[in-house]
Amino acid sequence: MTLTLKFPAAPLLPPDRQPKNPHYELVALNDGGLPDTYTVTQVHDCISNKARGMRRVYRITMVSEAMNQTRDFVCKVAFGMRYFEVLKEEAMLYEGKLESLCGQAVPMYYGFFMGETYEGRTGILILEDCGRPLRVPIRRQPLYFRYHLLHALIQVHHAGVDLEDFGVHNVVVTKDPDPSRADKHIPVIIDFSNAKKHKCLYNDELVAYSVMPYPSLVPCSELWRAFMEAEIFYPRVVTFFSTDVPIEYLQSVELLKAKGNPPDWMPQDRIDRVAYRVCKDHRDWWAARKALDEGSVRFGCARMAHCCGPCDECGLYPTTG
Numbered sequence: 032m033t034l035t036l037k038f039p040a041a042p043l044l045p046p047d048r049q050p051k052n053p054h055y056e057l058v059a060l061n062d063g064g065l066p067d068t069y070t071v072t073q074v075h076d077c078i079s080n081k082a083r084g085m086r087r088v089y090r091i092t093m094v095s096e097a098m099n100q101t102r103d104f105v106c107k108v109a110f111g112m113r114y115f116e117v118l119k120e121e122a123m124l125y126e127g128k129l130e131s132l133c134g135q136a137v138p139m140y141y142g143f144f145m146g147e148t149y150e151g152r153t154g155i156l157i158l159e160d161c162g163r164p165l166r167v168p169i170r171r172q173p174l175y176f177r178y179h180l181l182h183a184l185i186q187v188h189h190a191g192v193d194l195e196d197f198g199v200h201n202v203v204v205t206k207d208p209d210p211s212r213a214d215k216h217i218p219v220i221i222d223f224s225n226a227k228k229h230k231c232l233y234n235d236e237l238v239a240y241s242v243m244p245y246p247s248l249v250p251c252s253e254l255w256r257a258f259m260e261a262e263i264f265y266p267r268v269v270t271f272f273s274t275d276v277p278i279e280y281l282q283s284v285e286l287l288k289a290k291g292n293p294p295d296w297m298p299q300d301r302i303d304r305v306a307y308r309v310c311k312d313h314r315d316w317w318a319a320r321k322a323l324d325e326g327s328v329r330f331g332c333a334r335m336a337h338c339c340g341p342c343d344e345c346g347l348y349p350t351t352g
């Protein structure tokens with residue numbers, strides 16, 4: 032007995048091709064000791080389409096024969112040896128290093144299936160549907176969400192995986208199932224196709240709005256970059272006439288002028304103006320930060336991304352490449 036996936040042939044074929052059989056049958060890399068047949072009954076939208084159609088992501092409905100259960104999932108499809116191998120590597124991460132994070136920091140994993148289609152070697156990876164993509168930069172999200180996301184990223188690093196180019200494209204967002212947090216959302220990290228093995232040396236406890244550490248004290252450059260992008264720290268210094276001065280000097284314009292050491296030759300009215308502006312910019316930044324923090328998660332798009340055209344509501348095109 033094996034774990035088998037029956038996937039409808041028509042959605043995978045170019046429109047001008049007639050399928051020989053209505054389904055492709057693929058076999059699991061690892062059946063986890065639970066022989067079963069998963070049948071994809073519906074292929075909904077194509078969420079992503081890259082490498083001229085050789086890498087795709089679909090939202091699907093699937094039935095498990097053994098469990099007699101029908102549910103929605105997301106599947107990644109890779110055609111041809113090259114993309115097959117990349118997707119298989121990703122599957123090995125879900126079955127290995129990331130296994131203990133599945134269902135929390137990363138989606139639940141339901142198997143990697145291998146077979147032959149019109150494009151030759153084909154792999155299909157099945158994951159939990161973790162909701163909507165995020166189209167708005169991480170720094171524009173509320174604090175609880177940014178913190179949760181960075182915490183999930185640290186867990187991924189500590190599991191021995193580095194996403195290399197971690198960004199908003201690695202995040203999907205699901206509603207918090209806790210009824211008392213019905214207006215809150217949970218980030219889930221996706222897309223490990225560029226992931227690398229990683230020995231993470233970051234071992235601190237991340238504290239939101241703690242004073243920004245010196246970069247040399249954060250011994251993981253990828254996490255450092257993510258922390259900066261997420262604006263999770265409180266600045267240590269600000270620039271005043273091309274010099275870094277401690278943030279405490281911004282308590283008042285007078286204090287900044289007295290302690291900030293403006294150049295001797297600088298006219299007083301210029302010093303007054305710059306000191307006022309530096310204080311105001313910082314205050315404005317913090318006020319904007321607070322407003323974002325108290326708001327909701329910003330998706331940037333009311334509709335689910337679709338690979339085939341612009342969004343009905345915002346007109347944005349999904350990224351393909």
Ligand SMILES: [Zn+2]
Pocket residue numbers: 188189193229230231232233251252253254
């Ligand atoms: Zn790391």
Ligand SMILES: [Zn+2]
Pocket residue numbers: 331332333334342343344345346347
């Ligand atoms: Zn939109």
Ligand SMILES: [Zn+2]
Pocket residue numbers: 076077078080337338339340
């Ligand atoms: Zn599409």
